[in-house]
Amino acid sequence: MRHGMSLFPVLAPEEKSAADYFDESLRLVELAESLGYDHVQIVEHYLGPYGGYSPDPVTFLAAAAMRTTTLRLITGASIPAFTHPLQLAGKLAMLDNLSHGRLGVGFGRAFLPTEFEAFGVDIDTSRERFAAGVEACRALWSGTDVTVDDGFHRFGPITSLPRTVQRPHPPIYLASAMSPQTCEWAGRSGFHLQVVPTITARSQVQEMLAAYREAWAAAGRDPGDAEIQLKFTCYLDDDRDVALRTAEELERNYIAKMTAVVAGWADVRSSAYAGYEQLAGKVRQYDFATSHRDNKVLAGRPQDVAEQLATVRGWFGDVDVSCVFSPGYLPADRAEAAVRMYAEQVVPALGPAPAGVA
């Protein structure tokens, strides 16, 4: 079980300026490297306080590359549906070079109707665009004189520059919230996985991971090479009550801001997103105590969170974990304390995986 730090700004300008958010986040990134974290990752979102401070993960990670020397830098996730593959492959390759081969590329399908609408992209084509975008980037990185003609983009033969440091391409992760198809495709193709278990039932996540591992093995790959990242929000304090109160307050804020953006699903039906029309309702019914009990949010003293992670490992096998320690407006010193506490107390308390864990 490797441990990384995720950044997901849930901030409006009246709460904290982006300059302060980035300054504080970059200090967290330096701290994470010094404490032995595996990676930092950051989202791509638009149009509001729900992630909107980070419309381009590559921009932030290029800065993070200059503040670190060993930490892996991962997009979590880049959205091919919104960016031309020549640009996406190109800027990610720049980042792979700027960081001397420390890039990991998470690709996501996106799920907010408002984002698709703003980009003028038909949400019903999202699955095809996702697949086409990932394959176009992989082809551009891996090959020379590449031609792309996938129904969405048509160009070539061209050789994408700059060439990536990692050959044939940086590690690729597919982000999936609830799709066994995506997981199966990832396993078959040798891609890694990013999963946010927050709004998905445990059994469904288990089904997704089973589909992934089965497809990975069926393709003749070594199971030890597969990476599965689970993303959690994580709130730590030496005082369990303080941790839980903070967690509940920040989760409610996250949910309030998410509610505003997923409200779009009240009016949208898309064959590409079966079940998403219930998303607004699911989000509305969010209950912190239930979510905490179900280990969808990590909160408490270090030993409490270590217990939660041991349970998570029991449920899902040998996964990696990537934690959001602050949505951005936790005071900087408290966010730093949490990053430190996780590395110094949670990870050691967790101990090695029990035998039999996949």
Next chain:
Amino acid sequence: MRHGMSLFPVLAPEEKSAADYFDESLRLVELAESLGYDHVQIVEHYLGPYGGYSPDPVTFLAAAAMRTTTLRLITGASIPAFTHPLQLAGKLAMLDNLSHGRLGVGFGRAFLPTEFEAFGVDIDTSRERFAAGVEACRALWSGTDVTVDDGFHRFGPITSLPRTVQRPHPPIYLASAMSPQTCEWAGRSGFHLQVVPTITARSQVQEMLAAYREAWAAAGRDPGDAEIQLKFTCYLDDDRDVALRTAEELERNYIAKMTAVVAGWADVRSSAYAGYEQLAGKVRQYDFATSHRDNKVLAGRPQDVAEQLATVRGWFGDVDVSCVFSPGYLPADRAEAAVRMYAEQVVPALGPAPAGVA
């Protein structure tokens, strides 16, 4: 006359890796700041050794922001025709925050048929897309609840995040190679100017700058607030012959790589690019001695280049200068020596502008 450093990689993978190019360039950026340069800027190009190591200027400048504290960071230029305004405004705003308000945004129209073709963008619409993209970004930065419906993109009302540090928006520069219309528009709108005089006659550049200054003044602006950046390649050595030999060799390489990409103009006619069908011919006829004599390339000992710049100032008035000291494969120590020599010997030798220079 302020002085900046421009980066324009003219490199193929077999010549130098992008990792080495970026490492060396970032060291030049640090050196430029320590020597009092005004800014660093970098291009956006695709599809080949002619600039193709920099498909996204924002990615490089985000890294440069972490290596500097006062240097201005300028895109030279970003191409709105190829990027959705939500993304372009968004990532540039991230950079303005990461750099604490040191961003300058150069916008360009692009001019390579192969790039338009790869992006599936009709080159005949380039002028309208350029104008629409610049106005969309300016509106997104300046206002809240912005609606865009310009025939190319339609979205809103939305408030673009993150908000820029510089209010109402970072300084905007319009890049123009040979278009008095663009210059007039820039002056009227309060935008600054980036001009590459390489392939344009002196009289035409003078006409462009006159149109710009006239429109600027007609709008009631203070002439002292206008910024005009002229971009040059610059080759310096204590030995004049070495400087000229190096200059000729590197210019020939630049021209050879440019020839490959502008060959596209042999088969293209676009009402939006009157005269560009002659571009391939112009480039083919390139003669170093003529170009040097006409002060389109700066080369020689420091005092020679200072004389050239004095002449340039006599021709064009009080302009700023942004120099490419190496296309990337000049050995790093020679590039660093040139950056140092320019700041320590050319700039002081140039002296103050004579009275009467605009």
